[in-house]
Amino acid sequence: xxxxxxxxxxxxxxxxxxxxxxxxxxxxxxxxxxxxxxxxxxxxxxxxxxxxxxxxxxxxxxxxxxxxxxxxxxxxxxxxxxxxxxxxxxxxxxxxxxxxxxxxxxxxxxxxxxxxxxxxxxxxxxxxxxxxxxxxxxxxxxxxxxxxxxxxxxxxxxxxxxxxxxxxxxxxxxxxxxxxxxxxxxxxxxxxxxxxxxxxxxxxxxxxxxxxxxxxxxxxxxxxxxxxxxxxxxxxxxxxxxxxxxxxxxxxxxxxxxxxxxxxxxxxxxxxxxxxxxxxxxxxxxxxxxxxxxxxxxxxxxxxxxxxxxxxxxxxxxxxxxxxxxxxxxxxxxxxxxxxxxxxxxxxxxxxxxxxxxxxxxxxxxxxxxxxx
Numbered sequence: 001x002x003x004x005x006x007x008x009x010x011x012x013x014x015x016x017x018x019x020x021x022x023x024x025x026x027x028x029x030x031x032x033x034x035x036x037x038x039x040x041x042x043x044x045x046x047x048x049x050x051x052x053x054x055x056x057x058x059x060x061x062x063x064x065x066x067x068x069x070x071x072x073x074x075x076x077x078x079x080x081x082x083x084x085x086x087x088x089x090x091x092x093x094x095x096x097x098x099x100x101x102x103x104x105x106x107x108x109x110x111x112x113x114x115x116x117x118x119x120x121x122x123x124x125x126x127x128x129x130x131x132x133x134x135x136x137x138x139x140x141x142x143x144x145x146x147x148x149x150x151x152x153x154x155x156x157x158x159x160x161x162x163x164x165x166x167x168x169x170x171x172x173x174x175x176x177x178x179x180x181x182x183x184x185x186x187x188x189x190x191x192x193x194x195x196x197x198x199x200x201x202x203x204x205x206x207x208x209x210x211x212x213x214x215x216x217x218x219x220x221x222x223x224x225x226x227x228x229x230x231x232x233x234x235x236x237x238x239x240x241x242x243x244x245x246x247x248x249x250x251x252x253x254x255x256x257x258x259x260x261x262x263x264x265x266x267x268x269x270x271x272x273x274x275x276x277x278x279x280x281x282x283x284x285x286x287x288x289x290x291x292x293x294x295x296x297x298x299x300x301x302x303x304x305x306x307x308x309x310x311x312x313x314x315x316x317x318x319x320x321x322x323x324x325x326x327x328x329x330x331x332x333x334x335x336x337x338x339x340x341x342x343x344x345x346x347x348x349x350x351x352x353x354x355x356x357x358x359x360x361x362x363x364x365x366x367x368x369x370x371x372x373x
Contacts, residue, residue, distance in 0.1 A: 032355050035362035036344045037063035039315075041107060041292065042337055043070060043326035047084050049095035058337040059099045065321060065365050066105025066159065067096060071117040074327050081327070083108075085123050086155060093156025103369060105207075107159035110148055114179045118151065125151050129180035130164055134193050141183075141193050145200035153204040158372045161255060163197035165190060165210040165241040166217035170233065175222045182217055187240035194241055198250050205372045212257035212294060213281060214239060214270055223258040223300040227269065231262040239285070246287045252368055253290045254281060256319065258300035269300060271314060278318035290368045292321040297328030311343050315353055320361035 042064050046052035058064045069089075073081040083089050093106050108117045113129025120126040125147050133141045145163075152160055167190055168182035176182050183193040194210060201208040215238030221228035245251050256271045264280060265273040271293045281287050293314050296302075301310055314322055324336050333339070347353040 028355075032348065032358060033341060033345065034063045035358045036341050037337075038065040038362040038365050039321055039344075039358070040064045040337060040340060041066040041068055041105065041321050041323045043068045043324065045073060045081055045326075045332065047080065047082060047088055047092060049092055049099065054334040054337070055096075056099055059096070059104065062337050062341055064104075064337060065362075065369075066107055068161075068323065068325055069106065069108045069117060069157070070325070070327050071119060071122070075332055080122070083117055083119075083122065089118070089155045089157075097156065102373060105159050105365075105369065105372075106157050107161060107209075108152070108157050109161045110152060110157075111162040111164055111181060112144060112148070113181065115181060118155070130183045130193065131168070131180035134183040134189055138192060138196060141196050142200060145197045146203075149200045149204035149206050152201075152206045158205065159207045159209065159253075160201055161209045161211060162201075163194040163208060163210060164212070165194050165245075166212055166215055167238045167241070169215075169218035169235065169238065170220060173217060173219050175224070176217050176219065187237055191241040191244045195245055195248075195250060198245070198252075202250075202252070202371075207252045207368060207372050209253040209255050209292065210242060210245065210251055211255035212259075213242060213254050214257070214259075214261060214264060214276060216257045216259055219259060223294070223298055225299045226303055227260055227300045228258070229260040229262075231260065234259075234261050234263060239280075242281075242287075243285055246285050251287065251289055252371065253292060254287060255292050255294055255323075256281070256317075258294050258298055268313065268317070271296075271301070271319070272305075272310065272317050274317045276317065282318055288364070290320045290364050291318060293319050293323050295323045295325040295328065297325050299328075302328065307339075308343050308347075311340060312347055312352060315344070315347075315357060315361075320364050 044052045044055040069082040071083045072079055097104055109115050112127035118124040127144050133144050164181045166176045166182045167187055168177050168185040171177040183190045198208040215234055218233035219228045219230050258269045258271050260269050265275040270276040
């Protein structure tokens, strides 16, 4: 009798252990899925969050870390995709935060000049180009940076993909110099203007993002269209604005460009390059904030690599957030979030990525969120 009781006792312990292990594995998977969602910054169509069914699903079920808003929809060639007026934008942002319980990054590109998703003709403050502001003096830079920060905060936007830290090496660069997006050809001026912009945004609890690391200002092509090689034109001094501001601790976020720079990595574009993101930005320059890719649907990426390779390489490189605009030249994909989460889960289960990598990135993102919520 005692023998049977002993066997039953040990069987009970074994069953209990199996149940606990199953529950732990389930909890670990749920935690991993949540942290994968945290890494995704997603675009969607609609001026009203309720009119876009998948974004509510992506926020509530997949726990995406953020959204990115656009005024122009590339594929349909129509305007006012997410932004039509100050009141409409504020309503949209409120809806999104309610869905997320107030924990969502809501981002936009509001640099000034030709890169303004919040346009004066739609009722927002006019913001001149970075080049104009810098040429007019630091007081002008501060004035428009403050106006921009106030406008973003009033609308409910808490992340600005600005300032542009690219040095104006090539004034004819079609996406930087020719568009007056660079503050200056002088690295000290660029650094000072970026510092002012970050200060004013931060003062309104809006996170700024320096871009496009490690430097897009010498390019002769457009990464929206295809690969752009800056190996022969890029100079080490283009890192100066990043080096000085990272050292001062004033940079919350850095966006990595899709440029090919064989002086750093001869195989991968910067956004997919471990040597660039981890080796240079993290280890050499000492940056411990959030690193985000430029839009992974740009021509430099989608025309060269399959999607799983892009996702794997971007995370292996050391990026924390993956920008999935859903606003590239390809088709609109309402299921880009579940598809991306499934890819990352498979990569972890196959041992190609680790849960620790995912959790570390999610922690950086949550730390950033605490500073702006």
